[in-house]
């Protein structure tokens with residue numbers, strides 16, 4: 001059995017070679033001919049999976065090691081009898097930690113406390129719900145917008161997007177990209193919505209570029225609208241709107257989900273799905289794959305305030321590194337994908353073991369996702 005995997009998929013060779021012959025290839029584009037004798041294809045978000053790619057090929061299963069699936073024509077795969085799996089939630093923690101890293105940086109720069117702010121979360125799925133839980137642990141007020149969940153009758157106080165735009169100090173988007181249909185998200189943040197934001201609002205897009213109308217955003221920023229902007233994703237990736245990057249407060253190369261844990265979960269999820277598809281299910285324990293992180297443990301004395309939290313968060317992951325890397329190469333063709341391909345290892349907060357002599361600090365850090373324990377110092 002021949003399995004083609006994206007070369008930007010950690011642990012893919014190690015796992016898939018347990019069941020077949022593995023070839024790793026670039027995903028954007030897949031080299032011509034590489035698909036000719038493959039039985040299964042494991043991609044990331046950069047590969048458009050559709051009839052144009054697969055019609056007439058012998059591929060029987062496609063996995064994408066990503067949360068978003070807008071690059072996959074699932075209807076075509078189904079009618080062609082090709083099995084499919086995504087990796088729901090694989091990198092949700094990574095995106096949440098990206099958002100925290102960015103917000104704590106802006107809070108320090110602009111002299112505010114997160115606890116004084118109301119955060120509007122648009123799309124309350126794997127990312128949005130974890131973000132809400134961690135913000136609430138810090139005592140930050142959140143407002144939620146998720147029409148599909150509201151319509152399903154899910155528990156929760158769901159508001160309209162307009163209500164969030166009116167009330168929130170921070171508006172953060174975590175929806176899939178739907179180009180049409182009742183829950184269309186293409187240009188969900190359009191000119192009218194962006195114009196309606198309160199002066200000083202922080203706008204975050206870490207889901208898919210086209211969820212925010214980039215031309216409208218640039219127009220508003222050029223017109224002097226008071227808005228802080230954090231963009232991880234861009235319309236027309238991998239082409240970058242350099243004029244927009246110049247105007248945003250934080251701009252990164254679609255790496256919000258790029259923790260090693262997040263990528264490894266993506267690979268293990270599609271590996272497990274493919275082996276189940278073959279009728280020989282395998283399970284993989286993530287901690288058997290991951291190496292020890294660079295910083296393993298530290299001791300924290302006293303209470304946990306926002307300044308201390310910021311230092312811990314930025315010790316594990318500081319978004320300014322990724323912002324600077326993108327700005328250095330922004331105008332050069334091909335560099336956006338190179339930054340993503342050669343992404344430096346980044347870990348999740350859970351990789352840091354924090355020993356606290358304050359019980360409340362230990363409890364809150366634990367609830368935030370750190371590996372924290374209370375250990376009185378005698």
Ligand SMILES: NC(=O)C1=CN([C@@H]2O[C@H](COP(=O)(O)OP(=O)(O)OC[C@H]3O[C@@H](n4cnc5c(N)ncnc54)[C@H](O)[C@@H]3O)[C@@H](O)[C@H]2O)C=CC1
Nearest residue numbers: 067068123124125126127146148174175176183207256257
């Ligand atoms: N920047 C990055 O590296 C990453 C980006 N993503 C993107 O973020 C998206 C969200 O990720 P997850 O939370 O894991 O997905 P998810 O599928 O768990 O949650 C998405 C939520 O959005 C809601 N939603 C759908 N249409 C909506 C609308 N019109 N308005 C408001 N809410 C709506 C859904 O009901 C669902 O609750 C993914 O689809 C993917 O495109 C995900 C991971 C990493």
Ligand SMILES: O=C(O)C(=O)[C@H](O)COP(=O)(O)O
Nearest residue numbers: 044045046066067068257258
């Ligand atoms: O999971 C998703 O959805 C994402 O956006 C991924 O983080 C994107 O990473 P690549 O698949 O483009 O490497």
